[in-house]
Amino acid sequence: SKHDVVLLDFWVSPFCIRVKMALAEKGVAYVNQEEDLHLGKSRSLIRSNPVYQKVPVLLHNGKPICESTNIVYYIDETWPSPPLLPSCPYARSRARFWANFIDKKVFEASSKIWMSKKEEKDVANKEFIEILKVLEGALGEKDYFGGDNFGFVDIIAISVASRFCTYEKFGGFKVEDHCPKFAAWMKRCMERESVSKVLPCPEDVHEFLIMLRMMHGIE
Numbered sequence: 001s002k003h004d005v006v007l008l009d010f011w012v013s014p015f016c017i018r019v020k021m022a023l024a025e026k027g028v029a030y031v032n033q034e035e036d037l038h039l040g041k042s043r044s045l046i047r048s049n050p051v052y053q054k055v056p057v058l059l060h061n062g063k064p065i066c067e068s069t070n071i072v073y074y075i076d077e078t079w080p081s082p083p084l085l086p087s088c089p090y091a092r093s094r095a096r097f098w099a100n101f102i103d104k105k106v107f108e109a110s111s112k113i114w115m116s117k118k119e120e121k122d123v124a125n126k127e128f129i130e131i132l133k134v135l136e137g138a139l140g141e142k143d144y145f146g147g148d149n150f151g152f153v154d155i156i157a158i159s160v161a162s163r164f165c166t167y168e169k170f171g172g173f174k175v176e177d178h179c180p181k182f183a184a185w186m187k188r189c190m191e192r193e194s195v196s197k198v199l200p201c202p203e204d205v206h207e208f209l210i211m212l213r214m215m216h217g218i219e
């Protein structure tokens with residue numbers, strides 16, 4: 001039943017969005033347990049992810065799975081159809097390579113854009129676009145990172161890309177001007193129900209990031 005699957009969530013987190021997209025792709029019903037990271041983490045979060053105390057955590061029959069990319073991988077193995085990853089080990093290793101790249105490079109560079117002060121913005125933008133071009137190279141002429149079908153790397157990437165309109169506002173650039181194929185891929189993914197129905201609305205995300213900037217003392 002749906003109570004066998006619980007997601008410890010934070011509405012604006014791209015990492016939690018990944019898990020919601022994977023569960024939606026699989027048609028798995030779950031209980032969404034919203035955490036309030038500012039007012040205080042729940043006991044179940046602290047108990048189920050004692051090492052990082054971060055969301056998302058997936059509780060499957062009470063067993064905690066932590067780290068978003070790891071959770072998506074687990075979901076794909078536990079509910080195999082439709083597959084998010086290919087069966088060939090080499091293709092799977094390439095998918096994990098790009099998921100890692102996105103977490104290490106894309107997410108970090110994109111955070112710099114809205115966390116940077118005015119004078120640092122141009123450097124942050126340039127660095128971000130360069131990294132996006134590498135990702136666009138991996139996409140090539142394919143519709144999705146996995147080829148013809150939406151899959152694992154697409155989920156990992158689109159969860160961050162859904163914030164790009166906010167980064168464009170802060171950064172003063174348009175992704176489509178620098179990476180047209182990547183921009184077309186974003187639009188393609190946003191048309192999928194499993195993506196569009198779990199994304200928070202851009203305006204709410206924008207408000208939230210403005211509030212975060214103020215909390216970090218960035219004017």
Ligand SMILES: N[C@@H](CCC(=O)N[C@@H](CSO)C(=O)NCC(=O)O)C(=O)O
Binds near residue numbers: 015
């Ligand atoms: N590598 C992890 C990152 C999760 C994360 O940063 N979660 C944040 C909310 S989203 O920004 C979080 O739980 N922060 C609470 C804290 O840092 O105390 C993953 O992929 O799941």
